[in-house]
Amino acid sequence: MSLIPKSHPRAKSLFIREKLVKGFENGLVAKEGLLAQGRGEAFDYLLGEKTSRLAKNAIRAAAAQLLLAERPVISVNGNIAALCPKEIVKLSKQIKAKLEVNLFYANKTRKQAIIKMLKKSGAKEVLGSNPKTSTKLDGIDSARRIVDKNGIFAADVVVVPLEDGDRTMALRNAGKIVITFDLNPLSRTSHTANITIVDNVTRGIDLLIEECKKLSKRNKDSLQKIIYNFDNKKNLAENVIQIKNNLTRRARIA
Numbered sequence: 001m002s003l004i005p006k007s008h009p010r011a012k013s014l015f016i017r018e019k020l021v022k023g024f025e026n027g028l029v030a031k032e033g034l035l036a037q038g039r040g041e042a043f044d045y046l047l048g049e050k051t052s053r054l055a056k057n058a059i060r061a062a063a064a065q066l067l068l069a070e071r072p073v074i075s076v077n078g079n080i081a082a083l084c085p086k087e088i089v090k091l092s093k094q095i096k097a098k099l100e101v102n103l104f105y106a107n108k109t110r111k112q113a114i115i116k117m118l119k120k121s122g123a124k125e126v127l128g129s130n131p132k133t134s135t136k137l138d139g140i141d142s143a144r145r146i147v148d149k150n151g152i153f154a155a156d157v158v159v160v161p162l163e164d165g166d167r168t169m170a171l172r173n174a175g176k177i178v179i180t181f182d183l184n185p186l187s188r189t190s191h192t193a194n195i196t197i198v199d200n201v202t203r204g205i206d207l208l209i210e211e212c213k214k215l216s217k218r219n220k221d222s223l224q225k226i227i228y229n230f231d232n233k234k235n236l237a238e239n240v241i242q243i244k245n246n247l248t249r250r251a252r253i254a
């Protein structure tokens with residue numbers, strides 16, 4: 001157990017880091033997942049480590065899209081299972097989405113550890129480990145192309161937090177509407193997804209659950225309008241401007 005004092009200026013970030021390290025030690029997180037977290041942290045720093053208005057707009061559009069979905073699926077990797085397993089399960093129940101474990105660095109033992117963690121966090125069913133229902137996505141040449149026939153393969157909307165660009169592209173090519181959490185507004189995933197929430201998933205996930213609850217009373221037209229009014233490219237560009245403004249401000253007082 002670590003001894004991070006709550007008063008430490010980077011306490012929150014250190015707690016998140018510790019969750020990942022623990023997840024690594026428990027066999028949930030891949031080595032590469034630790035590096036992905038590091039890249040995310042750097043962008044979080046530049047963004048001011050808070051949920052911006054821009055992220056809130058993306059969360060609202062994502063909630064509307066999830067409520068309109070007929071077959072939504074949430075794709076879970078090791079980092080997500082280590083960072084926010086309970087919240088991911090809660091989101092899946094709120095929007096009646098299936099959960100599927102899909103790993104960049106495929107590994108049976110790790111997959112089972114993630115499934116176990118999701119079940120311990122309240123999930124009834126977790127797809128992704130049954131060879132009888134597995135099939136392949138076109139346009140991608142690694143283990144990540146293996147998906148479940150009843151899950152991602154059949155989905156109309158897929159949530160892929162902390163995803164790699166190749167896979168996001170393969171999902172788009174397969175006709176899926178893709179929603180992601182990605183702190184890097186410059187990444188291929190950010191630019192390929194239909195809706196990118198530029199926020200730390202550990203902060204944004206609760207807001208997404210809340211927004212889904214709030215918008216659940218809205219009719220289809222009203223939800224469509226929210227999606228229509230959201231422009232992902234513009235949102236990403238504004239995130240880059242936000243980073244630029246933060247840096248300019250810091251440069252002035254430095």
Ligand code: ATP
Nearest residue numbers: 036037040162164165182183184187188189200201
């Ligand atoms: P891409 O493949 O999309 O170009 P990449 O190769 O730079 O991106 P990957 O490791 O493939 O990065 O994907 C992980 C992404 O997840 C990174 O863009 C990183 O910024 C983001 N990320 C990491 N941790 C978090 C987090 N806690 N919350 C939100 N995003 C995160």
Ligand code: MG
Nearest residue numbers: 163164165166
């Ligand atoms: Mg990548």
